[in-house]
Amino acid sequence: METLREEVGLAKDKRSKASPEPHAVLAAAAKGKLPKWAVCGKRRRAHMKRVSDLMGEWAEQLGLDAHEVVRWRAAGLLHDALREAPPRKLRPLVPERRRALPPKAYHGPAAATLLAREGVEDEELLHAIRWHTLGSWKFGRLGRALYAADFLEPGRRSRRRWREGLRDRVSRNLDRVLREIVADKIDYLLRAEMAVSRRTVRFWNSLVDDP
Numbered sequence: 001m002e003t004l005r006e007e008v009g010l011a012k013d014k015r016s017k018a019s020p021e022p023h024a025v026l027a028a029a030a031k032g033k034l035p036k037w038a039v040c041g042k043r044r045r046a047h048m049k050r051v052s053d054l055m056g057e058w059a060e061q062l063g064l065d066a067h068e069v070v071r072w073r074a075a076g077l078l079h080d081a082l083r084e085a086p087p088r089k090l091r092p093l094v095p096e097r098r099r100a101l102p103p104k105a106y107h108g109p110a111a112a113t114l115l116a117r118e119g120v121e122d123e124e125l126l127h128a129i130r131w132h133t134l135g136s137w138k139f140g141r142l143g144r145a146l147y148a149a150d151f152l153e154p155g156r157r158s159r160r161r162w163r164e165g166l167r168d169r170v171s172r173n174l175d176r177v178l179r180e181i182v183a184d185k186i187d188y189l190l191r192a193e194m195a196v197s198r199r200t201v202r203f204w205n206s207l208v209d210d211p
Ligand SMILES: [Fe+2]
Pocket: 047, 051, 079, 080, 150
């Protein structure tokens, strides 16, 4: 399997010519500043900051350029910007074709809608935020890292050692770590006799089908 570092090398080549300035909302978020429409209390904000810091750490470990580090940090902070808004308020911000989603997953698409309205055109980042709850078979490197960082940030109290071990392995083999995370989530849902979203199943399949 291609390692994350090799992928990074390829991605760097592709974007070596034009690296546009990050949008002001993303530049601010990379520094820990949330947009004014964010709805989150102190504890949630601390979680978002930890995810952002972890994303920044990983981006730097991977040797990504400063522009990429801003994107990774911004995605980490912004992913839960609307997590505490009531689903009935988020519903109008979720595109109609996606309203069959579980209401707990509305905050990702709703935040992506508001970021796009502010002029953020970074589709990989918007996609990462939109689907960080359920996963996506179309995730790029940023989306996969965000999904993992949300689960592995050091403030999560349960099974600390296990999470720590997974965090240590991310820069060597992100996809292997992701498989363990998604398997754990699906296993939990199956045991609780709860539905598994088709998006999560497709995300899983994309991780195991990858040669
Ligand atoms: Fe989160």
